[in-house]
Amino acid sequence: MIQKPRGTRDMLPDEMEKRREIEARMRGRARLRGFREISTPVFEELELFTIRSGEGIINEMYVFEDKGGRSLSLRPELTAPVLRMFVEEGRSLNKPVKWCYFADCFRYERPQKGRYRQFWQFGAELIGADSAMADAEVIILGYDLLKTAGIRFVLKIGHLSFMRTLLSNLAEEDKKKIRAFLDKREEDAAVSHLKVIGHEELCEPLIRLCGARTLEEVFLVIGEIPESQRIREMFHILDVNQIPYEINPAIARGLDYYTGVVFECFAEGLGAENQILGGGAYRLAHLFGGEDTPSAGFAIGFDRVMVALGDSVWSPDTPQVMVVATSEGRDRALVVTEELRKNGIITEIDLMERSFSAQMKTAGKSADYAVIIGKEEVTSGDVTLKNLKAGTQERLSVDDVVRKLSP
RNA sequence: GCCUGGGUGGGGUAAUGGUUAUCCUAAGGGAUUGUGGUUCCCUCGAUCUGGGUUCGAUUCCCGGUCCAGGCCCCA
DSSP states (O other): OOOOOTTOOOOOHHHHHHHHHHHHHHHHHHHHTTOEEOOOOSEEEHHHHHHHHOGGGGGGSOEEEOTTOOEEEEOSOSHHHHHHHHHHHOTTSOSSEEEEEEEEEEOOOOOBTTBOSEEEEEEEEEESOOSHHHHHHHHHHHHHHHHHHTOOEEEEEEEHHHHHHHTTTSOHHHHHHHHHHHHTTOHHHHHHHHHHTTOGGGHHHHHHHHHOOSHHHHHHHHOOOTTHHHHHHHHHHHHHTTOOOEEOTTOOOSOTTEEEEEEEEEESSOTTOOEEEEEEEEEOGGGGTSOOOEEEEEEEEHHHHHHHHTTOOOOOOSOEEEEEEOTTTHHHHHHHHHHHHHTTOEEEEOOSOOOHHHHHHHHHHHOSEEEEEOHHHHHHTOEEEEETTTTEEEEEOHHHHHHHHOO
16 A cells, blocks of 8 residues: 655545634734735745755755756745745835745654644745834734634743844854754753853853843843844833733744844643744845845744644534435435535535435434435425434425525 | 654454454445434455564564654754
8 A cells, every 4th residue: 555655644624624724714814914825836946945054954855856957845944935935026015025824845854743744834924124013013923823723822032132242252153052052942051161162251141141031131131232122112012912922032043044033932732842933033035136125924833733722623613414315306406405505505415326214324424404305395395404413304495494504 | 863662454452373363433235215313234344564483473583664752953
């Protein structure tokens, strides 16, 4: 038997309906804030992804050569393609550009809980704005989407200026190392490294900064900085919007292209892969040949959201109808079936030449109502509507059935 | 790339170095040609894969593969 490739999943209708529901809610919330959905190719020029992340990531991508000899890769993420699209198509659009996307990405990695080789991201990018409002808008949207999905999570916000200011006298290489340690929440290792390179005087401030949970504590450690006012303003906007967050100056994000605010969300009960959202303010457009454009965005690990939601039951509240007919009633049943469908009622009819009682049996398993059509109904021109859950039934005209079952 | 534990019908399971591999459930048909969900009967359907040990392997050993979880990584 041929099986699905490692790290991929099949999704049965129950799961798809659940996913579509969550997707729809997220799209709806994004749209309300003026973020409109876009789509980019599933594969791109390999260079799009290596241009800033180095050749190393090739090992973790699905790379291939097409018949024209082009080096291509299935997209491992969506920020780069979206910014590429912005540079290529978005020059003449009104700023700021507000886009969202929901799409699958591919990475050749070892599968784990909530980590697959084909996975879905829901993300948003706000391109061309550089303000406290813009930063806040992106964070609020991210918060809103997760909240709308219905999961429990915490939002942690940091700013790269904090650590950058504290470490401003260090060599670039040491800054990177420290940031990497902090990103992994290995503060001890960061402190040790400071000692090794002879900056013991920074150890205590570093620990205090990492432990800071209010802006006042942060600025007490690093002093006022040029961005202070904007940062205060951004948090103020979050407060006005009643967004609960935790300040965490240790958040570094693994990437060089982030420039300002960074934020992450963590869900409960997800094991090793519990980060479900990551984002921040960044500059990328210039790497793809565009003008240097301030941007902010985030991506949500949709599959992890679904894992976090767990088995919360999903019952579609739209009634499901099965038309049950005898051989005398079959032709009229076909007409009635289409009539119900025309009115938006989910309607099925036997496709297996089952006997009347077998049809009833099937209806009892999969439908909420049976519409029964036999000799009697053909003669009188009505139908019998049976409520399969309650066991009651009545004779009605087709119009009355429609009236009764329409949402 | 590394580590741990697993793999028996569609789902869940039992057992075994040796006759026809257990049971539950789901699915299909029937009892029942105008009333389902209960009941009864029937049917379908499995030892992940390759090699080794053995007279004989689903069972023991090794490799692979897939699954679950963890490490590294996480754009």
